Amino acid sequence: MDDRTSMEPIDHQNVLVLNVGSTSLKYAVVEPLSGNKTQRGLVDRIGQQDGEAPNYEAAIEQMLAQVDFRSIGSIGHRVVHGGSFFPATTRVTSDAIAALRLLDPLAPLHNPPARQVIEWMWNRFPSLPAAMVFDTAYFAKLPEMATRYAVPDNWYREYGIRRYGAHGTSHEFAIQRALETMQRELPTAIGPRRILSLHLGGGSSITASLDGVPIDTSMGFTPLEGIAMGTRSGDIDPGAIFYMQRQPGWNPDKVESALLRDSGMRGLCGDSDMRTIEARADAGDPNATLAIDHYVRRIQKCMGGYAVLMGGIDAIVFTAGIGENSPRIRRSVMDRFRWLGFELDEKQNVAPNWREGIARLTPRNRSQSVFAIRTDEEWAIGRSAMSVGRVT
Template sequence: MTTSGPRRVLVVNAGSSSLKYQLVDPDTGVSDATGLVERIGLPAGRVRHTCASGTHTHETTVPDHVRAMAVLREAFAQHGPDLSEVELVAVGHRVVHGGADFSEPTVVTPAVVDAVRRLVPLAPLHNPGNLQGIEVAQRTFPDVPQVAVFDTAFHQTMPAAASTYAVPRAWREQYRVRRYGFHGTSHAYVSRRVADLLGRPLEEVATIVLHLGNGASATAVDGGRSVDTSMGLTPLEGLVMGTRPGDVDPGLPRHLAEVAGLSVEDYDRALSKESGLVGLTGSADMRDVEERFEAGDPDARLAFDVVVHRLLHYVGAYAAILGRLDAIAFTAGIGEHSPLVRAAVVERLAGFGVRLDAAANESAHGEAVISTPDSSVTVLVVPTNEEWEIARQASAVVDALP
């Protein structure tokens, strides 16, 4: 593979049955191509590759991740850009759980693979697929550095007071029970963009980032460092999500075991797949909930109010933890596209001098300030770009190699 072309990072997000990818300029964030190989292991796999020539889709048999990576190579060869004409400086892998072992992006070595494998019990639905993606990419691109970028890494700066559960010592030490947090690449990217948009050094800015999508989390970021976040040992804790409840009483499993005969598996499935918005309304899509809310549906109204109440709970707590607050940033699908949610949160903060610009909020598209000039806190919409963040971090790691 030639090294005379433009510098690029191939960002890979491998799941148990899918392989997402994007070819990214790590310096500008410009994407040359994006793609998705899905239904891996099922009879009819689907492939989508989007590049300068358009979006190309087809069905094919994809029995495993080895074939999925071959399909990726074929898509670039057929539709472009030609990977032989770029300087592929790294393959950057999204890895969901790095535990307490990884606080920075890391060049993949056999020791790193072993460590990620040991962390599978903390992320059984994600880390195995991430590992498969790494192992296949190593064989496919043997001369290109592979870099693991961990969702949890950004939150390793949390103080012990924020990351520690008040549970028995054996749980904490032997079973690594603590708060880890997730969506770290998104929170890192958005908090840095906030500082850029404010025209201030990152080290001086205190921000609350609200990553609101089907999965949702809030993070208090002080000077570019995560000091608290709403997700914990798993992505179940914190805010109300599409199918996950966020915070619930720890006594709930015993209660449901006694009154409903729920097993651990039943309980875990219900909290992962049947709770949150879908548990309250039957739909996991906030767009559906908002339509029903505005039509007067009582279930949708309750769900909307619960979502906003939980958001306010975390915003207030994190403002107190930070001790000062320069910015609140909304990001991800709901955060970027729901003026209704943003207005419901910001308007409730009026007593603290936070002022919403209603017109700016309604018309916000892309990066936008939605607070008034006299607001005590700048409120922004900042579309997240996790792929660029992964590419940027992977490139920086490779550039620092001796």
């Protein structure tokens, strides 16, 4: 074990938050108590022909040239998958990095570059406290009936095959904001608040929660399960995977790559950006229309199942890039939920009245609420990293 493990509180210095994507590095200097960002930036299309950096080390150098380290007390790293090793935010140590390396196969688009950045920063700034904040941590205490798959028991016991979820940092932030708003507006409501959180972006997932505690989520062992996404397939019959692996010219790695990078919206219509897909659909493109219809249908099927599990829905939250910015997707999704008492205010849906990152999309006198909430993973990561304490 490292000898850098003693702790003292961090309550006054900013957190440098690093959010590593499959081809990007987002960074922000966050005041963890207020959420204020004194600096933020993005290095995009890393490693691509027209990219802003040839690799992640070069991207880090660009970031370091911009950030004022004099106010930074710690670093918070966003990590997509923590597996069973990391059920909570964890201090960066050499042992933690070694364990993290074993999880690369569970989120092959995100974990390897995130780990590389964590390791590089740890070696570059060994005296600066750092924490890993995991998307899966929010779901660490899901009930067993929600996490287990109906597969041989030794798959679970020996190989950790179970549901871990993803986007937990975003879901937890959005759900807590919704709970705070509902408590102000309906303080005398009886029973647990039943909330569906829809994180809709390049990656998409849905979480059902009771009073902020998750009871189920759509992503599973990896971020490939669930509803269709920008380039990921979401749920698919495993038999189709085995069938493709047996075809000439195909193997497990090639099939996995196709399901991660060439499926979802891209597989259905050739584009992965919902803005482009909506524009094509508006112009009458049948493939783009199919992609949108498929996306919405899969969302609705998942939401309907969760409505049954919770015995109803009190609030639906749209967050992330598509959820926050696409009136069309919100309208299409909500069209099938009128029978549960949800009435979307179309004026608010088209032009939300944002107040402190929250927009109500239903009339205030309705007991069922729909919110658009601007997720702030940077703030959430900063707070979580601060809670770990200082490593000295």
